[in-house]
Amino acid sequence: xxxxxxxxxxxxxxxxxxxxxxxxxxxxxxxxxxxxxxxxxxxxxxxxxxxxxxxxxxxxxxxxxxxxxxxxxxxxxxxxxxxxxxxxxxxxxxxxxxxxxxxxxxxxxxxxxxxxxxxxxxxxxxxxxxxxxxxxxxxxxxxxxxxxxxxxxxxxxxxxxxxxxxxxxxxxxxxxxxxxxxxxxxxxxxxxxxxxxxxxxxxxxxxxxxxxxxxxxxxxxxxxxxxxxxxxxxxxxx
DNA sequence: GACCAGGCACATC
DNA sequence: GATGTGCATGGT
Numbered sequence: 687x688x689x690x691x692x693x694x695x696x697x698x699x700x701x702x703x704x705x706x707x708x709x710x711x712x713x714x715x716x717x718x719x720x721x722x723x724x725x726x727x728x729x730x731x732x733x734x735x736x737x738x739x740x741x742x743x744x745x746x747x748x749x750x751x752x753x754x755x756x757x758x759x760x761x762x763x764x765x766x767x768x769x770x771x772x773x774x775x776x777x778x779x780x781x782x783x784x785x786x787x788x789x790x791x792x793x794x795x796x797x798x799x800x801x802x803x804x805x806x807x808x809x810x811x812x813x814x815x816x817x818x819x820x821x822x823x824x825x826x827x828x829x830x831x832x833x834x835x836x837x838x839x840x841x842x843x844x845x846x847x848x849x850x851x852x853x854x855x856x857x858x859x860x861x862x863x864x865x866x867x868x869x870x871x872x873x874x875x876x877x878x879x880x881x882x883x884x885x886x887x888x889x890x891x892x893x894x895x896x897x898x899x900x901x902x903x904x905x906x907x908x909x910x911x912x913x914x915x916x917x918x919x920x921x922x923x924x
Numbered sequence: 925g926a927c928c929a930g931g932c933a934c935a936t937c
Numbered sequence: 938g939a940t941g942t943g944c945a946t947g948g949t
Contacts, residue, residue: 730948731947734947765945765946768945768946769944770945771944
């Protein structure tokens with residue numbers, strides 16, 4: 687029942703907003719950098735930081751590995767928390783360079799949950815950042831959960847508020863891995879590769895999009911594409 | 925000027 | 938386990 691609502695939400699959101707083509711970024715490495723920089727930060731500020739990195743030819747594993755936290759902090763200043771994030775970024779790049787030779791293909795060949803544990807052991811890489819890297823930079827079938835996911839699905843009666851991050855992640859992964867649903871996706875959507883990866887990417891992006899523009903007010907506004915789900919048993923509008 | 929944004933680590937109870 | 942706090946810029 688919960689899972690059916692999650693699948694229904696995907697269809698409603700996709701119909702409303704269309705494909706989001708996430709993650710913005712030219713290369714897997716840029717996506718990884720963006721994942722760290724966007725922690726608790728609006729994307730437009732991250733864009734400025736990435737633009738600065740590009741302008742100074744510092745957007746590469748070898749450059750970030752080499753320069754100091756202080757120098758890096760100056761460049762990424764617009765992203766906020768810059769002293770913290772400069773060190774976090776260097777910690778991640780150190781891991782990426784020393785463990786995988788800065789080769790994302792080698793990284794992607796590692797078993798997904800093993801790689802997830804490795805990422806989580808890096809200081810400054812938490813669950814959402816690790817999962818963003820896995821899904822969007824490495825095309826691994828991991829669903830990214832965030833504050834919007836909790837906020838929205840709490841109101842829709844899908845979540846109780848007591849679930850842990852990983853419980854929510856697994857619930858969405860399971861709901862969106864339904865074979866009948868994936869066949870529907872394969873038949874009606876234009877994409878390449880693993881259908882789960884495609885759906886996980888779009889679903890998270892749609893949740894963020896929807897969270898930004900709708901359902902911030904109480905009660906749910908009339909244009910909310912999810913109000914139909916809300917009326918199902920358990921939602922706040924029932 | 926307050927409030928928030930695509931978190932995370934750490935302290936404290 | 939739950940809850941509180943620091944980290945900081947830039948847009949509404």
